[in-house]
Amino acid sequence: MIGTLCIFTLLSSTAAWGPVGRWREGRVRNETGGGSGDRCTCDAFLPSSTFPIRDLVVVEQTAVEISHKVELEMGKLEDYETKLTAYAERIIQLTVEIEKMEKNPDDYNDAALDGVKVEIKQVEALVKELQLSIASSTIIFQSLHVQITTMVATLDWMEKTYDKNAVLVTRREYIKVQLELEECERRHQELFNPNIGSCAHNGIIRVSKPIVSQLNAHLSSGYKFGGWGKDSKPVPDRESMYWYSGYTSTSIVDIRFYTNYKNLILRNNFQHHNLQSGWTGTGNNYIIRDNTLYYQINSPFGLAKLNFTTMKYESRVIAKASTRFSYTDMPNQNFDFAADETGLWVTYATEESSGRMVIAKINEPSFGVEEEWQTSVYKPGVSNAFMVCGVLYAVRTVDIQTEEIFYKYDTRTKQESHISVLFEKFQDKFSNLDFNPTDQRLYMYNNGYYASYHLWFNHTTQATAQPPLVLTS
Known part of the structure; x- marks a missing residue:
């Protein structure tokens, strides 16, 4: 109408993002002011945040x-x-x-x-x-x-x-690029480190920067506890399979399997097992080997295994193992399973050892302990540990961005030594760190993120003379 001034007011809204805001219904009104005629106002809602x-x-x-x-x-x-x-x-x-x-x-x-x-x-x-x-x-x-x-x-x-x-x-597009990079690195590693599966080396001399895949399958930063990786002894047709288990506490209640890396990233699992009542576990140092989950249980306190091929469940008690000693800043990690080129292992601490770590070799068919080794490293001072070629490597926290492989114990020679190989973390806390002999990589569950590392070993005399490479940002 003639003489009417129309004013459109933009208001914020919590509406879903989109190219167009939403009009508030029933908010057109006439106002009579002291000016030259009537005035109408219309309030339009725009989203509080637009798509970036x-x-x-x-x-x-x-x-x-x-x-x-x-x-x-x-x-x-x-x-x-x-x-x-x-x-x-x-x-x-x-x-x-x-x-x-x-x-x-x-x-x-x-x-x-x-x-x-x-x-x-x-x-x-x-x-x-x-x-x-x-x-x-x-x-x-x-x-x-x-x-x-x-x-x-x-x-x-x-x-x-x-x-x-x-x-x-x-x-x-990101998955495509990441798969290309993975393939390029795989060829690089095969070309210059063709000794995957070999123990003809003197130990770890270098760790790569963290390779971060993505946030966990739940897309939740609250799932800080858990683990992920590959089967260390894959059954036929499952060589490319990945697994993941995560939770908001140190309990293990289910596990997901993915046919390959791409499906892991797409969160497209082909199997999802909920652990039945009485089969649930605790702690975060479990692994998958020969399509079998090895993990810790609390009732009774001991070791458990669940074969996903036969769905057969077994448990064992190690009488001397103590519930008092866990890794630094990570509760309930009393038993830590590990697998390497030589088989299956578990580490723990006892009252007799005053909290110092004990290494035990596990007989896979009988699920019994074959042999034990006593170390001098105090478990509560360790953030995590893993096995490579019968050698225990213990890790400790240097700062919020850095871990250090600081100790190793060789079960073949019964010799221990202190080393210093530093590597970076993507996030400050991690709940699972395991070596996989099929690709010689470390797999870390890093505050809800999938992270992994390439390892370099001392295969030559020249490498022996070189100090470990310290990776810095």
Whole structure:
């Protein structure tokens, strides 16, 4: 109407996000003011928070950039493989020539010897150059993991805050990129560390930066207790299977299985087992081995195993094991199961040992203790522990971002020693840390997040002379 001023007032709202706000019904009103005519006002509701499209675009752009970098690294790996083959062949040829010279030194003059020495130095220079290239690739992998970790945090926040369907396309792109990076790292590890499953080494010398997959399958930061990983002795057709169990307390009440890594990330489990009454457990240091869950129970206090192929349940009591000693800042972790290249283990503390850790080898068919070893490390001073090739590695907290592998006990030689191999955490608290011999990785359940680490071992004399690499941010 003529002479009427219409004012639209924008009000905040808790409405769901969207491109258009919502109008308040029945709020059109006429007002008569002291001015020149009537005035009507309409109140329009806009959402209190709009969908962060800019953040989503940044994630998508980052995914594309990472994908391109991974493609470049895959190309480099093929080049490395070609060079390694050529260098190995030349070294074999030089070895044969040197052996001939040693057997018949009179048949060769000084010029021939000098020629071989020059070739050896040339091969040494090429190997050093290749080592620098490998180190450069490792740094790039670490950088890519930092970017992916940021993507994980952003996508998890968006899924919890906004419509999950709007994030799904980007989540799939992220999964594709992460799988590409995993494959590139797998080839890198196979090329330069082909000794997976071998115990011909002198121990751990380095731990990678954390590889953060995502928040747990419940998409809840409240599920701080639990574990995840792979079967350490997978049954046929389940070599790529992953498992996860999480809860809001240290109890273990169910477990989920995923056919592969992609389905783990998509939270698409193919089996979900709820532990029956009387089968529930406690603590967070359980593992899956041979499609069997090994875990701690409190009634009676002891060990339990549940075979998911036969659904057969068994339990055992270790009379000397004490309920008083758990890991630092993590209750009810009295028994800690571990698996390595040599079999199944469990660690605990006793009153006789005054809280010092005891290592026990478990006979898998009988579920009995075969042998025990007494260590000098005090369990309440340890944040977690794991086994590799019959050697116990104990871990302690340095600060909110750093853990240290500080102690090892070799059950073959009964020798113990103090070491220092530092590695980073994604979050400050973690409830589960286990080594898997099928891929030589550490799996950590880090304050509700899936995290894992690559390990490097001292396979050569040269590695013995090098100090452990300390990873810093």
